[in-house]
Amino acid sequence: MHLSSDALxxxxxxxxxxxxxxxxxxxxxxxxxxxxxxxxxNLEHRVNISRWQSLLEVIVVTIRNQIAEVGLxxxxxxxxxxxTLFLFIALxxxxxxxxxxxxxxxxxxxxxxxxxxxxxxxPLFGIAESGLGTYLRSYTRPTFIxxxxxxxxELSRTLALAIRLFGNIMSGTMxxxxxxxxxxxxxxxxxxxxxxxxxxxxxxxxxILATVYIAAATRAREEALD
Amino acid sequence: MDSIxxxxxxxxxxxxxxxxxxxxxxxxxxxxxxxxxxxxxxxxPDAATxxxxxxxxGLAMIxxxxxxxxxxxxxxxxANPFWDHVIAQVAK
Numbered sequence: 398m399h400l401s402s403d404a405l406x407x408x409x410x411x412x413x414x415x416x417x418x419x420x421x422x423x424x425x426x427x428x429x430x431x432x433x434x435x436x437x438x439n440l441e442h443r444v445n446i447s448r449w450q451s452l453l454e455v456i457v458v459t460i461r462n463q464i465a466e467v468g469l470x471x472x473x474x475x476x477x478x479x480x481t482l483f484l485f486i487a488l489x490x491x492x493x494x495x496x497x498x499x500x501x502x503x504x505x506x507x508x509x510x511x512x513x514x515x516x517x518x519x520p521l522f523g524i525a526e527s528g529l530g531t532y533l534r535s536y537t538r539p540t541f542i543x544x545x546x547x548x549x550x551e552l553s554r555t556l557a558l559a560i561r562l563f564g565n566i567m568s569g570t571m572x573x574x575x576x577x578x579x580x581x582x583x584x585x586x587x588x589x590x591x592x593x594x595x596x597x598x599x600x601x602x603x604x605i606l607a608t609v610y611i612a613a614a615t616r617a618r619e620e621a622l623d
Numbered sequence: 624m625d626s627i628x629x630x631x632x633x634x635x636x637x638x639x640x641x642x643x644x645x646x647x648x649x650x651x652x653x654x655x656x657x658x659x660x661x662x663x664x665x666x667x668p669d670a671a672t673x674x675x676x677x678x679x680x681g682l683a684m685i686x687x688x689x690x691x692x693x694x695x696x697x698x699x700x701x702a703n704p705f706w707d708h709v710i711a712q713v714a715k
Contacts, residue, residue, distance in 0.1 A: 466676075557687060564690035571697065602683040605676075 401567065402499035403506055418504045425489055425501065456484070460604075467608045468616075475611060478518055482511065483604035490566060490596025493589065500596075503566040505559065512559035515607045516551070523614030532614065558606060565599045627713070630705050638696035645692025652685045 401418070408415040436449040446454075460480045464472040489502045501507045523532045536547045569592035576585045660678040664671060 560691060560694060561683070561687040564687070564694045567697070568690065568693050598679060598683060602680060605680055 401504040401506075401563075402501065403504050405499070417499050418501045418507060421489075421499060422501045422507065425485065425492070429484060429488060456480075463605070464608055467605065468612050469608065470615075475522065475608070479604050479608055479611075482515070482607055483600055486511070486562070486603055487597060487600035490600055491593065493569070493592060493596065500566050500570065502562055502596075502599075503570050505563045508559040508563040511562070511603070512555045515558060515610065516555040518607070519551075519610045519614045522611045526615035535614070554606075554610070558603065562599055562603055565595055569595060626709055627706075630703070630709055634699045634703050634706065638699040641692050641696045641699070642689075645695075646689055649685050649689040652688075653682055656681055656685060 402421070403416050403418050405417040406414050407417060407420060433453070436447075436453050440450060441447065457476070457480065460483060461472045461476055464475055464479055469475055486502055489500050492498050493500055502511075520532065523535070526532075527535075537544050569588075573585055573588055573592065576588055656678065660674055664674055667674070
């Protein structure tokens with residue numbers, strides 16, 4: 398039994414290792430990019446649009462509304478980043494319905510990379526919204542004593558983001574593997590269904606938390622004006 | 624007892640204790656959160672979407688405490704660094 402799909406190495410040449418996580422990630426990326434490209438190749442602007450365009454429109458509009466509900470003023474600016482996070486995690490968790498599939502989100506390296514991209518994106522969006530000085534001063538709010546705690550919270554929430562996603566998905570696949578040895582017939586299917594639900598919820602949680610963090614960072618200017 | 628047996632025993636017992644004790648707190652917390660959310664849903668059905676969204680986010684945050692404990696116990700059982708170290712020492 399292995400803890401993550403990093404340990405399964407498909408191809409190796411010297412220092413360069415190609416494990417299952419990387420391959421699955423690239424396949425998922427390829428599916429998403431090619432699929433989106435094919436759908437958006439001929440967009441229509443009338444009442445009867447194609448099914449796939451309708452699907453994409455539903456997804457994009459829903460994500461934009463969710464971002465707007467959290468309190469970000471111009472959701473279009475953040476739609477690319479947050480939507481990509483959600484769609485990648487959701488697709489990677491959704492594909493667990495295929496047998497033999499190892500979700501890349503069940504490996505700590507993938508989730509750490511996703512959490513690090515949030516960690517970098519939050520100050521970038523914050524600085525773009527309110528300027529470097531105002532953003533940095535938001536760390537010393539409400540008082541200067543809070544500066545180390547604000548920095549610690551920035552780091553610990555990144556760690557929590559990574560471990561939460563990894564733990565949830567890894568525990569799902571692990572419980573399945575254990576159940577398959579105990580009760581091989583019906584019960585694992587029920588747990589797969591539960592795993593699908595947790596996968597979707599975790600994708601939602603990850604992107605909504607990223608949205609909340611970005612909203613908190615971009616709110617620095619309004620607080621400075623108050 | 625040699626060190627391999629000691630490490631195996633300590634790891635297994637600690638893994639069980641970790642997930643057992645670590646499950647209590649999140650279970651109580653989730654129960655409280657859901658019951659409060661249900662009573663506020665009954666009082667204000669109009670705010671259902673907001674309450675449900677906050678509830679889900681909160682539940683995932685609470686649940687992640689239990690997940691941390693699970694990760695620690697899984698590491699203790701399947702990827703124990705001390706165990707690997709001793710095995711490497713013996714193999715030498």
